[in-house]
Amino acid sequence: MFRFTSFAIMADKIILNEAKVKTVQLDCLVVMKIIKHVDSEFYSGMSEVAGETCAGILTGLIAADDHRLEVTNCFPTPRSEVLIEGEEFSQGVLQNDDGKHTEITDMLKRFREMNIDYELVGFYQAHKFGACFTQEVIDSLVDYQTIFQDGVVIVYDPVRTRQGQVSLRAFRLTNKALELSISGDWSPEAVAAAKLTHETILEELPVVIKNSHLMNVMLSQLGLVRKTKPAPFLELGTRRSLEKSYSKYVNEKQRYDALLNSLIQKRQAENDQRAQRNEPPLSLDEIKRQLKVPQLLTRGGMMDIFLNASNAGAFANYASEVTNENIAKLFISESVANAVEESHTRA
């Protein structure tokens, strides 16, 4: 994902105001556009090949008195090409960042010509099973939220939608998480001081979909014309996706556990180290060497742990929700079959 590097330098001096937005309102056009972009990529098989998930930019405006963020349009960002050769890859990525930036500004200029709202209000990404907590998403969110306090990311889950429930959720970083990201300090002490848990990094905003009057006319007409197909989620067989999500969350959980254990061990080593310093040092060099060891090896420190925890939580939530729904479906089918049998025995 690209970064506004010049703005990041200014970020230290910006005073963070409270974000004023409490709900996110999407135009129905935006919903359809996001879904169409993600689905058509899925159809042509590209999402398996490329390294990045498909993403795009949201435009709209902020209604300050209603505390609402209105998203009125969006456009997809092109993917950077994945080069297989090793050394050329990093160069290609750097050039792509600048190229993407100019493409986005060009697109926004064109929006302005066509009377479309051209103010950037956030971005959207597609993630399977709702596990959207990656480092780059957080980085992009930090960039957006330092520039305008009300940037959001909309996460779209194509797997869930294919099973019949549109899954669009809006997230943004909480204030505390934002401060920590800007200062770049993710050590356990700072996190404990800010009282952050993996659940309070991102807060979810309620999403509402709104249509204009002319759209309503069009939609009612479409309702008459379309051949109605029964919704796919009433089928009983959804085991394959469940297995995939289960194995994914098992992996995530293991990574999270490993990171957590290493962190705890290092902290214990640090404590022992401090206890030892009270005794007279035998040789300064050895102690200096030991001092360097308990540093956290992961760059993000607690951040990675939080991200893995959130991902594991997301998978677990998805799995539990889907299983609940499937149990409900089973009971429904059982009652239907019982009724059929009763009528058989009666007739």
Add this chain to the structure above:
Amino acid sequence: MASPLTVKVHPLVLLTMVDSYERRSKKGATKDQALGTLMGFYEKNVIQVTDCYAIPFRVTPGGMPEIDDAFNREMYHAARRTTPSEQMVGWFFTVSDLSSHCEQFHNYFSQVVSSFSVRRDQPPIVLLTLDVNFTEGSKGNLPIRAFLRSECGLQKQSHARVFQPLPVDIEGFQGENVALDLIMKGVYSNTRETVLDVGLNPIADGVDQMIQWLERILKYVDEVLAKEELPEDSTIGRRLNEIVDTAATLLQSDKRDNLIKNSLRDYTMISYLANLTNAQLALEDPIIKS
């Protein structure tokens, strides 16, 4: 010459057309009109229109229509980069009747398409119109029409070009259909809003809908039996037969019991593990803080 082509329009295209109409420029000779390019792909006898974007255009006071070509090309390249499977298949215009300007616009678009396409023969270009004027004839609808331009004339000389209408179908990808269902609920609310619904509610709605359908089918069967006439719908009779057959074979009590028991066991196990994970995650937090 009847062409067997059908045009399948995705709902996103229609919504974008309505949106670009709402944002049209309100001055000059081009008021109340929006124009833009259609993207999609060709299949056998079908043109699938999956996306579109609006482009600025105007009609000079002298009556000459103009289109911003650079804009069109830039948007086309941007669209190609994000979705390489699509190509330009036509253009849209929100007018009720075709005028002479349409001929010139169509010329422009056929030039652009042939400059972009790699095949030697020209692919058919579709003109999609949307009548937003709510005239008497349309009875409160927004009629959508598609046209293909073809040559016609006498004795193998092309005297004129005619815009032939084509049949229009509305079709969408799987996710699009689901989203469309959700958005259409907003038609019924006063504030034109819908809140995203998760959990068991959509299942309840789906079951209600199925019950409605079943009741309708029952009524229909009763009526047909009462009148004792046989309309053309032997297909419905066959479908009902199929449904009852599958119900009878698949829902036999022992098979069904096995299926339910096994699935229930699997699901409860997964649910237990998922809740366990959540509990463990919740436990880790105090450990981290201390």
